[in-house]
Structure formats: structure tokens, C-alpha cells
Amino acid sequence: MKHISKFLFFTFIISFCISFIYSPYAEAVQSILDKDSQTSLQNESEVLHASSSELTAEKSSEDLKAVPLLRTLVITKGKAQPVQLSTGQIITLTAHVKDRALDRSITAVQLDTALSHGDRYKDNQSGAPIAWDKNSSKVAVVLSGDRKSAVTTYVQTNPKGKWTLFKWKY
Structure with missing residues (x-):
């Protein structure tokens, strides 16, 4: 029982550390991607919207x-x-x-x-x-x-x- 409680304790600590480290990184990456996609859409004069049915074999x-x-x-x-x-x-x-x-x-x-x-x-x-x-x-x-x-x-x-x-x- 003592080994199991140690294992669970260290597992909790490790998962807490990983989530603590990863969370700000993930938020920062998402923020950068959101800003980049908004900027690219604002800079584009034309945005291509096409479904698979609209794309034909004739289009290269x-x-x-x-x-x-x-x-x-x-x-x-x-x-x-x-x-x-x-x-x-x-x-x-x-x-x-x-x-x-x-x-x-x-x-x-x-x-x-x-x-x-x-x-x-x-x-x-x-x-x-x-x-x-x-x-x-x-x-x-x-x-x-x-x-x-x-x-x-x-x-x-x-x-x-x-x-x-x-x-x-x-």
C-alpha cells in the first residue's frame, strides 16, 4: 500500500508539473496562430472557398x-x-x-x-x-x-x- 501511495503521489506531481508547463505554452501558441490567421485573412484580397464538389478535374x-x-x-x-x-x-x-x-x-x-x-x-x-x-x-x-x-x-x-x-x- 505504501508503494502505491508513493506512485500515485509522484504521478500527481509529474502530471501537475507537465500541465503547469504546457498550459501557458499552448495558450501562447494558440494566440500566435489566431493572430497570424486573422492577419493573413485581412491581408488577402481574395479568399478561396470551395467544396470538394466545386473542384473539378479541369482545375489544376x-x-x-x-x-x-x-x-x-x-x-x-x-x-x-x-x-x-x-x-x-x-x-x-x-x-x-x-x-x-x-x-x-x-x-x-x-x-x-x-x-x-x-x-x-x-x-x-x-x-x-x-x-x-x-x-x-x-x-x-x-x-x-x-x-x-x-x-x-x-x-x-x-x-x-x-x-x-x-x-x-x-
Whole structure:
């Protein structure tokens, strides 16, 4: 009984400390996100409202306004989305790359770092262009042949043997 009461006491203390530390942080983050979303809506002259039935196969990803990738901070599942990299380049994140990023805990910042500042390779088997951040996150992003959209992403600790350094441009 003595051990159980000690366990419950320390569990209570730890949970209290975590909630004490996390609560102001969560409120601050929410406040920043609320201010950012209000500011972006005020600055936008046009807001796109579309349901899935309104989007047709005839509309391409260029019809949608590109969102700066670093401002999206949280990647969500769903449709393809054009984004602007920190270098100014606009590419499309396919639904698949967004799903894989979520599955593999890859953030928008890590994607942006790999795409904007990562080493550039070509896969010798498929010919696909690859952007790989060798410095921090080790995130690899595979792009379409025309380099206008990201196809998939994963964490890769070392360059694959079938990759060749290739100085491709967007």
C-alpha cells in the first residue's frame, strides 16, 4: 500500500508539473496562430472557398493560390496544395507526400529545408530528382520529372547508392 501511495503521489506531481508547463505554452501558441490567421485573412484580397464538389478535374493546382510552406507549420491530410518555398519557388505538395510526411513525422520546415537548401540528386533507376537535407533532418523529397511537385518524402540517413549528385534546377 505504501508503494502505491508513493506512485500515485509522484504521478500527481509529474502530471501537475507537465500541465503547469504546457498550459501557458499552448495558450501562447494558440494566440500566435489566431493572430497570424486573422492577419493573413485581412491581408488577402481574395479568399478561396470551395467544396470538394466545386473542384473539378479541369482545375489544376496552378488555379489555387500558393501558401508559403513555412507558414503552414502543420501539414494536413487531403488534396494537393501548391506551396511557396523559402527560396520563392512554388511547387505542389501532392496528397501522397502530405500523407507520408504525417506518417513519418516530417514537418513543413524539414520539407522546406530539404527542398530549398538540400543536396540535389538524381535516382539512377527511375530518373527522379531528389532533394536531400544531409545536415539536420536527413529528409529526402522525391520530385516529379518536371520538378513542379513533390511526390513522396522519407527520412534517409545516407544517400542511396543509386543516387547521383545532379545539379538540377526547379
